[in-house]
Amino acid sequence: MGELELFRLRKLSTLAAVCAATVLAVGTGGPSATAAQPTPSPVPSAAQSRPAADVHGCPSGVSLNVPSAVGIAKYGASALLPASMPQAQRAADRSPVLQKIAHSNVQWLTSLDCSATTLTNGPKRAQSRSVRPADTPQQICALPNTNCQPNWSGYQTGTPRGAGTYSDASMEWDVPNASHSGDRNAHVTIWPGIGVGSDADKLVQAGTESVQYSFLGGLFHTQRYYAWIEIVPGEYEIRISNLPVHPGDHMLVDVSYDTTTHNATFTMYNTSTGKGGSISQAVNGPTGSQSEWIVERTCEGSQNSCKYTPLVKYGAEKITNAGGQLTDGGSTSGFFAAQMQPQNTPMTDCKVTKFLSTVGPLDSTGGGFTTTWQDYGKSEKCN
Structure with a gap:
């Protein structure tokens, strides 16, 4: 093989590698890689979930996000939240509850009925303070760091x-x-x-x-x-x-x-x-x-x-x-x-004469x- 043919093969090989890297970057929603570019935060793009068009009876401003199994596998709990909440997405992986949901096999609603x-x-x-018996919940409700409520x-x-x-x-x-x-x-x-x-x-x-x-x-x-x-x-x-x-x-x-x-x-x-x-x-x-x-x-x-x-x-x-x-x-x-x-917030009746629910x-x-x-x-x- 002559030097000219060898040069051409090397050029073709280099061009193929560049094309493959570009396709990979576009396909995964990430930017093309360069040495000077920082790695982006693992926040899913809008392509990782989709809004549901089938929404019935809900107030204005209510929508349904349909998380993607592919997005959850790639991004974890952050993919449970829509792209309209970038700040919350970045914090999602620190939520034990969202983490548990992300690791579950959830059948996500694809329509919403309100x-x-x-x-x-x-x-x-605020409760009424008209009744203050000396040996009732009033004493407990007055303790430090306790905030009794009627609801x-x-x-x-x-x-x-x-x-x-x-x-x-x-x-x-x-x-x-x-x-x-x-x-x-x-x-x-x-x-x-x-x-x-x-x-x-x-x-x-x-x-x-x-x-x-x-x-x-x-x-x-x-x-x-x-x-x-x-x-x-x-x-x-x-x-x-x-x-x-x-x-x-x-x-x-x-x-x-x-x-x-x-x-x-x-x-x-x-x-x-x-x-x-x-x-x-x-x-x-x-x-x-x-x-x-x-x-x-x-x-x-x-x-x-x-x-x-x-x-x-x-x-x-x-x-x-x-x-x-x-x-x-x-x-x-x-x-x-x-x-x-x-x-600690126990529940009482409105007059604070009895507990309806206590808190451990x-x-x-x-x-x-x-x-x-x-x-x-x-x-x-x-x-």
């Missing part, structure tokens, strides 16, 4: 130090059985959330509802169970009609908020059915002054003047992996609830605790 309710969860309410039972953080805000809250639980509640109409709802529930600090939350309705003096009963999302103020529960929930089902739920784009995503996975959803919504206002992990009795009616329902006799409810993310706008760090020194200490994991049912309470307004 239905309206007249139920609302949060914000926390919440669980843990809530205080305002973060410095300029940081909470951008994520997540946890696991088993859906309570509502059929244990005698002849009452009763509710219990369980959720993680971010914010307090005001125009200046929206409450962004997602969870499950267990309801019993009683008819003809308790002769007939019916129960209902469902998953929901909600932003307060401005919404009631939005029931996710095509994400089935049953008593005893094990739920993993993560609420993520992106402070750069003001979008929230509710990632919900029912391990018992194998089905999950990644539901996004624009948040019209700021959030992030606190995180919370709550068992609640629901409020029916107008958000400004709703009436609390009796509390489903749920027994002892074990919460695990309660934690979240804290961001300063540039970097994000993960935490378990105990690291934030949260307030955080366990050695930092993210596990048990709330225990004490009393149904009654249908009542606190203000």
Whole structure:
């Protein structure tokens, strides 16, 4: 072989190698490689997930993200969140709940059916202080780092130090059985959330509802169970009609908020059915002054003047992996609830004369605790 032919073969070989590298870079969504270019953060592009066009009955701004199995295999938990939340994507791998979901064989919803309710969860309410017996819950509610509420039972953080805000809250639980509640109409709802529930600090939350309705003096009963999302103020529960929930089902739920784009995503996975959803919504206002992990009795009616329902006799409810993310706008760090020194929040009646639900200490994991049912309470307004 002559020198001219050898030169031509070398040129062809070099050209083929360049072409192959270019095809590989384009096919994986990455930039072409050069020695001076930094490696990009492992955030999936929009090609790793797709929005669902089939969305019914949902408020404006609600959409469904359909995570890609290929994207999850490549990028891990960050591929569970849509491309419209780059900050939250970068932090997703620090969420134990999102990590568990990413390592599960989830049947993701490819369509979304919403239905309206007249139920609302949060914000926390101030109790009436008209009754102060000396040997009742008033004494316990006055203890340091205890914050009794007539609707919440669980843990809530205080305002973060410095300029940081909470951008994520997540946890696991088993859906309570509502059929244990005698002849009452009763509710219990369980959720993680971010914010307090005001125009200046929206409450962004997602969870499950267990309801019993009683008819003809308790002769007939019916129960209902469902998953929901909600932003307060401005919404009631939005029931996710095509994400089935049953008593005893094990739920993993993560609420993520992106402070750069003001979008929230509710990632919900029912391990018992194998089905999950990644539901996004624009948040019209700021959030992030606190995180919370709550068992609640629901409020029916107008958000400004709703009436609390009796509390489903749920027994002892074990919460695990309660934690979240804290961001300063540039970097994000993960935490378990105990690291934030949260307030223990028992539930009382409006007059603080009896406990409806009490809260045990955080366990050695930092993210596990048990709330225990004490009393149904009654249908009542606190203000």
